[in-house]
Amino acid sequence: MNFLPWVSLFISILWASAVAAIPSPTTDKRASSPFVSTSGPGFVVNGSSLKYIGTNAYWLPTLNTNEDIWNTLSNISAIGIKVVRLWAFNDVSTVPVNGTWFQLIQNGTLSVNNGPNGLQKLDTVIQMAEQHGLYVILSLTNNWYPLPLLNSTVPPINSTAFDVTPGTNNTLPRNYLSNNYGGMDLYVRQFGLQTHDQFYTDPSILTAFMNYTTQVVSRYVNSPSVFSYELANDPRCNSTLPASATCTTETITTWHATIASHIRSIDPNHLISSGVGGYLCTDCPKLYPLTPAPAPPATSPAPGNKKRSQAKPVTKEQILRERSERRRRNREAAKRAGTLVEDGVRVRGRWVSTGTKRQSTPTVGSVYDGSYGVDSQDISNIPDIGFSSFQLFPDQQSYGPVDPNVAPWQSIEQNGAQWITTQAQSASAVGKPSILTGFGLVTQSNAPSFVPFNSTVAPFAAENPSASTTYGVTSQQQADTYTSWLNTGIAAGLNGIIQYQWGQSNLTAEPGTTVSPSTTTGESPTPSSPGQAPTPQQTTGQSPNDGYSTTGSTTVQQILGGAAQSIAAN
Template sequence: MTGVMRRFSAALAAAAMAVSIVPFADISAYAEYAATHPEGFVYADGSKFMCDGSPYYYGGTNCYYLTYKSKSEVKNVFDDASKMGLKVIRIWGNLDVGKKTGEIDSQSGHETFEGNNDGTGEKDGVYFQYWDDEAGKPVVNEGEDGLRHLDYIIKQAEEHDMKLVITFTNYWEAFGGMGQYVKWYQMSQGKSVGNSKVDEKDTCDFYTNETIKGWYKDYIKTLLNHTNYYTGEKLMDSEAVFSWELSNEPRCTVDEFCKDDILYNWAKEMSAYVKSIDPHHMVSVGDEGFYNLGYQEAARQDLPSSAYSGYYGVDFDKLMTIDTVDFGTPHMYVDQWGFDLGDDDLEWIKRHAQTTSSADKPIIFEEFGLTDKTKRDAAYSDWLDIVTGDYYEGVEYQGFNYWMIASYLDDGTLYQDYDGYTVYGPEGIEKTDSTRTLMMNAAAKMEKKNIVNTTDKST
């Protein structure tokens, strides 16, 4: 039985007690509800998340390396996250490379590619899309060294009763990202391209070039209709998917002050496209939450200019007006953005919650980090107090995903803390154990908000 049929059957079985489960006056109303909200799927209801008619608050994390590591290394992360009480992991659903060379690297034993936007392109021999000269377009690799890695992550999420935020691409060059699409277009025009990242100006062609947009839509369609090797379900039928995300941290600096609404128009078109294929899962933009107030207004309010002025071509207020975007996803890196601790950081978190509340949409604190470990616990404590609703009256988030969890590799060592933000999942890692405890306590606070229906729906 497929996932959709199983959930529909469960909905029909539950319909007999619909009056005691959900506030509908008749069975037909409940049937309509069940058809638009499949069992186990999280959905936005005003400014809240709901799942099976109950509130859904969560604590979670990010982990980009899951998509290319071994099964045991993937399982290590899920085991650790489960022990921490985390419910949602945000992962990369993209890993794009250039064109096959037909050669094998003598040291790694992996297939090699040329025209990559990110170094050698593949990660430990894994890649999701590559350029095919004969087809004249990018081709999806659904095999053992491709999407089957994503399939296994979804399987682990289901087994651990967890959910996933899955991105479609990346603004940055890591894992290929938008720049790889630009390189593919250059290849289609017969241009010679090397293994170096596309500059920022050319990256923004991703949002407006119709051929590139078509390739991006093709990938979305293939991914959503891809059948999971381990579960037999299409990805769009999986309750382990929390939401689809258009991109990691999209920006468009060539459209300063959003004068042409480049990012807004792209997000509106692409979120509607995702919903046209998969109307049941939520969609988010994945942006950092930058505002478009203009330099003068940012200065008048004494706000950090780059994050609030419109410099990055992002207008968080306007993005939240898109009907097919379900919730807000602000990020925050105070040491990269020049924010003052105890001032700019608190205002940033509060303001975004107020913005989404006005738009009647939920919000998650999707990425955040601080490298200074002498200040980190105190700062995280303040931030998480806001997120969990214990700092400003009437201000709360529906979820958070700290950057980032990591665990043990197959050789017994810990995955390296490359960016300085890692909070390790295993207990007893001295350098991050106190921060790990903070995350666990905040996740427990969020879980306590979930008043779940007690009716036994299997009856």
């Protein structure tokens, strides 16, 4: 009997089975999963790539009714936004009388609120987001909590008071500002410590924070609407509390690796991200150095084709060169337009140098030199970190020198555009997707509400003595800048661009909550004239605004909607 045909057939069947068992990029179980994952430099969900425009609405879990949450998410979804970033933390040192809170941190002990005014509110937001086809980024703590009250003789009222120094806006309710949800400095103070970076290194605080992350993450292991767990908003060495002399980029990177590993041990389904501002350090030592790509064969490209360049890490020389080239182009354009601002003085019709020399050794600035203890490239290269992230807030951070050859707002726009392309390059060198998790520019109409992230003071509010100076860009300049940044990000290959912040009107107002009425609820006791019904007091309000809200700005929403269509088609 000849067994060879049967043996051959058996081997063929085994080979076919083995080949079928090897996952391909298109049939990989993870690629076809309802959970967002990464495939090289892109996001994948349900077997399709995902690029998106998003918005920040940190305040969503503090709204007073489920109807308000539903309507807000409905309005966000209606313009094509796909991702909402919000706070998944709300820490207090004493239990407030009204409103939402998630965790009590008091004298080194912690208690998580799983009640209807606690994490159940976060559950509601996530469930409704899923029904609207939205994803949520859950940020787990904040670098900013500027509410000292350490030397104050005025006690806080219902835990809602702000710093009581002169000029401070201490009339806003708790949770109104993005920096009034507790966070790192609350842990440090309540554990009896002194410096901000002890949050990253103290064993007791690390245990406490990991316990809280366990409580949150374990709730949403099977929720496909969670885009990622963001370890912290804008983590760095310093905050309201100072940094110690020992805090370095390695301190912050090590903390990220520790917490990301902890979350991964609980939840294998979701992405983990950083939330850093994107600060780079070209010369800092790396805990997770880039692995050099193997050199391609030395072959000439086909006729008519350009040689494809590999993504390279950002260098100090590159940053300075790009700034110099942009300044030169602006100078030439200003010369052609007759608006050139010359250096020196004019003598007999000629410009003569004043003798002041330009800085001989230009610097890249604090966003590139590790001053904040952050090296976002090193953090992005941590294996458990799924993608690179950065932020863009020129009202709070300088991203480059002012160029006198263009209008101030144009200098801001151009520095921001360079920041975006630099971040895209850095992420490409790591080989992971890149997201701009928050960008904003304060307008003149929003200036009275503007409160910097490390402050409780609205410096341009009407009641502030320094408010006499007009601050902010015009609405048209903001629209032009947002359009430029969005187009730059899409062209540079960003996978997600998230605006800061969403604004919502006609929200239910309740005393002592984030959305509080401007007057006492109810009706006036007597009619203002015979036969006239009592005048109702205000019972609705607007969402929080720390200077960036889109409330009343249909232009920004239209820009975001257009960008959502553009990035999805890109």
